[in-house]
Amino acid sequence: MAKFENIKEHIYQKIESGEWPEYHPVSSENALANQFKVSRMTARRALQELSDEGLVTRTRGSxxxxxxxxSQSALLTIRNIADEIALRNHRHHAEVVCMEKVPASPTLATFLHVPVQSQVWHSIIIHHENGQPVQVEDRYVNPRLVPNYGEQDFTQRTPHDYLCEVxxxxxxxxxxxxxxxxxxxxRWLKVEALEPCLQINRRTWCRDGVVSQATLTHPGSRFRLGGHMTFRASKKS
Amino acid sequence: MAKFENIKEHIYQKIESGEWPEYHPVSSENALANQFKVSRMTARRALQELSDEGLVTRTRGSxxxxxxxxSQSALLTIRNIADEIALRNHRHHAEVVCMEKVPASPTLATFLHVPVQSQVWHSIIIHHENGQPVQVEDRYVNPRLVPNYGEQDFTQRTPHDYLCEVxxxxxxxxxxxxxxxxxxxxRWLKVEALEPCLQINRRTWCRDGVVSQATLTHPGSRFRLGGHMTFRASKKS
DNA sequence: TCTTTGCTAATGTATATACAAGCTGTACTC
DNA sequence: GAGTACAGCTTGTATATACATTAGCAAAGA
Known part of the structure; x- marks a missing residue:
């Protein structure tokens, strides 16, 4: 492996393991150059690429x-429903319909990569915007990776938020x-049986395996999924 | 502006203007270094960043x-329905229901940034997968940017394909x-009136303005929109 | 105490150089 | 004619160096 890749690997480990939390300072170019016995330009390259990938931020002089x-998934954001509602200056509140441990069905076991019939977390949460239901979040969570999922208070923070942290x-x-x-x-969304709904099926991984699989259902009349992209990073002239 | 940015700008112009089509060779690092009177490392940086942005591909020795x-929008691909079907080894065929010039309604005029009542292209195309309809493409195109839209044979290539080229x-x-x-x-999708459909509304821009606005409708029972992303570019160990 | 000044350390840009590694066409050999 | 060896060009990695620009802090001054 190239030298600059070793340095990237080293820093990546620190971040991924949680040893270096958000905003923790990373060794300077010169410090890394000394530590790894390379030139400053090589250490610089490692930091530069990590910055391009969005894992670190760099400020001249600082x-x-x-x-x-x-911000690590800036390009196609995994939206947090609560943040999205807050962005519109609306009021969000969550209702926990169910929080239990259930044995994994064969299909679910395949999705989560756990043994069939092993116990997994299951939660159903209804998210409201200004009092109207806008999302039903039906989520299964791998208890090996997130043992304390069931003890959280999801009226205060969203599962997405919690899972991102742990x-x-x-x-x-x-x-x-x-x-x-x-x-x-x-019934939960307070819509008629014939109203079309937008259903998002999402699986998320961490380094050690499948964390969670969620089915998010939105009423078609009260929800849109938007996206915007530009093909050019640099600015014009 | 930094020197390497000037070089990027120069190459970007060539590509954007169409002077350099797909697969056209770009000057080598040494050639650019001579041309712009900079060191090879500076020319290299310009090419490297263009490569990171996906505008050029580089091969050692070649x-x-x-x-x-x-491939320029690799992250959230704008899918071409024909390619997608071909990828599944299925048969694609398109049926042009309508191809006309119509006066822009106020709403449409706002979307396309054209004067109200000015003539715009309007096409409706049904895309079939193995004989079954899977998408109705209802598209409006800005005739200032794409004057010959109406003369194309969209049973042979998709509008998306054509628009990307011109x-x-x-x-x-x-x-x-x-x-x-x-x-x-x-009627076009051959589904019941109560079957929910996934509708994608897409607007695309080129450097000179809004090119096109399309409404793509898929029957819920025969279509899914998928996406996958990783947060880390480099490979592990 | 508040402001100014200046130092230090950090990142940003640019250059010159060296060697490694891969592609391509040419010339040579069999 | 077919295959091989090689030369030359290309990109990839690494190093050493210089100077510019900025943030943050500390010390000196009013």
């Missing part, structure tokens, strides 16, 4: 620091489809 | 070349929602 985790996410996959709500869903 | 445009896209925004199909849509 130094290099671990970037806030929430297991730094490294990977995610989404599937979006349009469905008709089940009886329970239409 | 050279630097303009990247194929379709106007290098620089920006795009999406909105996804779940809806019930209109009468015409349910």
């Amino acid at each position: 130094g290099t620091f671990v970037a806030p985790l929430k 297991t730094p996410l490294t990977e995610a996959s989404h599937q979006i489809e349009a469905v008709l709500p089940s009886a329970a869903l239409s | 050279g630097t070349f303009v990247a194929p445009l379709k 106007t290098p896209l620089t920006e795009a925004s999406h909105q996804i929602e779940a809806v019930l199909p209109s009468a015409a849509l349910s």
